[in-house]
Amino acid sequence: MSAVTAPIPAPARSIRNAEASIPMRTLVEVELRKMVDTRAGRWLLIGVGAITVLVLGVALITGDSGTRSFTNLLAVAQLPLAILLPVLGILAATSEWTQRTVLTTFSLVPTRSRVLTAKVAAALLISLGAIVFSLIVAAIGAIVAPIFGPADSDWGIGISTLGQDVVYQVFQMLLGVALGTLLLNSALAIVLNFVLPTIWSGLTGSITSLHDVQKWLDPGTTWMHLVDPDFTMAGQAWGQILTTALFWIALPLGLGLARVLRKEVD
C-alpha cells in the first residue's frame, strides 16, 4: 500500500462530475454484464446452451423427416431456452439482495426504479439473444439433418412464427424476473418459478369449475399456443395470452417494484 500520490480533486470538480445522470444505456449494459460475469451466471448460460443443443440432437436422432426440418427444430429449441433462461432473470433480481450487493448498486444509483428498469431491459436482451441462438442452432441442425436420416427441407418460417417465439421467450423471462423481484430470494423464486405454474396448470385443468381460469390465466396453456406449430393464432388466443401476462408478470412485478422501492437496505 504505497504512499498516496494521486491528487485528490478539488471539491468543486467532484461536485461537477456528479451532476450528470448515469445514462440508461450504461445501466442496462452493466446489468447485462452482471448476469454473466459470475461463475454461476456463466455456467448457467453454458448449461442452457448445451442442453438446447442436446435436445436438438435427440430430436434429430429420434425424429422423423418432419422433425428434422428447420421449422420444427426452431420450435423444439424454444422450450429448453424458455424454461431455463428465466433462472438468469430470477438471479438478476434476487442475487443482489442475497449477496447484499444492493448496498453498492443503490449507493451508485439511488433511484431504485432505474436499476429495476435496467434489469428488465437486460433480461429482454438475453431473451432476444436466445432467439438468435435458437435460429443458429436450428439452422445448423437442419443442415446436418440428412446425416441422421431423411429430412424435410422446410426452411420457411413466417415473421409471425418468429414473432411468437420472441413473445414466448420474453414472457417466460419476465415471469422469472417478476417472481424474483417480488420474492427477493433466489432459492424460493427459482423453485416457485418451476412449481407454481405447474401446480396452477394441474389445478385449473383438473377442476371443472376452474376451466375458464385455465383458458385465460394459465401460462402452461395460453403461452404454449405461441410455440405450438399446429395451433393457429386468433384474436381470442392473443387476449388469453395477454391476460395471462398481466396476471403472471405485471401483477408480481408491480408488487415487487413497490417492495423494492420501500425496502430497507442492510
Next chain:
Amino acid sequence: MIEISHLTKRFGDHVAVDDISFRCEPGTVTGFLGPNGAGKSTTMRALVGLTIPTSGKALVDGKPYRAMGNPGRRMGVLLDASAQHAGRTGRETLALSARMLGIPTSRVDELLERVQLAGAAEKKRVGDYSLGMRQRLGIAHALLGDPGILVLDEPANGLDPEGIRWMRGLLRDFADRGGIVLLSSHLLSEVEAVADQFVIVSHGRVQLSGTKQELLGGTSTIVRSIDPAGLEHALRQADLTFSAAHDEFTVSADPVDVGRAAAGAGVVLTELRAHGADLEQLFLDLTSDHKGDTAQHAQTRQEVAA
C-alpha cells in the same frame, strides 16, 4: 459538506437513531464513534438514501444524496466490505462500478495497485478473500469515482496494524487536500490519531461532539470531601459546572477555583487535583451501559464542549 440534522429512525418500537445532528466540513476527518448498535450504520445509510429516516434530514452539499445524478463521483462510500458478490473477482467488482460511474479501467488498475490487490489477488473471487482484503477492496471501491467525500463504516475492521496506519495516512491526506471524511468505529484508538472532530453516539443519541481541542482541551478538577453535601452546595454557590459519582466530584474549573469555593464554605477536602480529560475514559464513560450518572456526566461534558 455533510449535514445531518435532527435525524431520527424508528424500526417499529425500536429507536435506532434519535435526533442526531452534526456537520462535516471540507478539510476535516470526523470520527463517528460509539458501541455496536449505537446507530452509526443507520445514520450512514440514511445519508446514502438506503434507509428512509422517520424524521429529520441527511444532506450532501445541501441536497439529498439521491438528487445527485452520479453520486459515486462526489461521495465514495464503504458501508460493509462483506456486501460483495462472492462469485465475482476483485477486479470485476471494481470494473463493474467503474463502468457505471463512467470512468476508465486504468483507474481500476491504479486503485488495485494502491490497495495492494494487483496481480494474483485481483483475479481471485471475492468469496475467497480474507476480511482484510475485502476491506481494502472496499476502500478502493470508495475511491473509484475520485470523490471529494468519503463515508466509511468501520473501515479498519480486519485490517492489520500496518493496514490501519496506511489507511490513516490516506484519510489524513484526503482531508488535507480539501476532502471530507466521515468514518465510524467502535474503537476509539482507531480514529483518535486521524480525526479532527468527534461525534460520539450511544443508544441512538449524540452523547458528545466537538473538535479534539474542545473535547480534550478543557481542564477539570477532581475533588472529594468528608462532607459531600456541603461540597455540592459550595460548588452550586460558586456557580461551577460539575458532575458527581458517589462522593467524587468532577468540576469543570481549575483546582484553585474549586479550592476557593470549598474554603469559602468551610468544607474540608480530602482530595483536590487537576484532571486532564482523557478521550478514552470519556468514550468508555459515555458508551458504557451503566447509565444514570454517566448521562448527567455526558450532559455536563456537552456543555463544556459547546
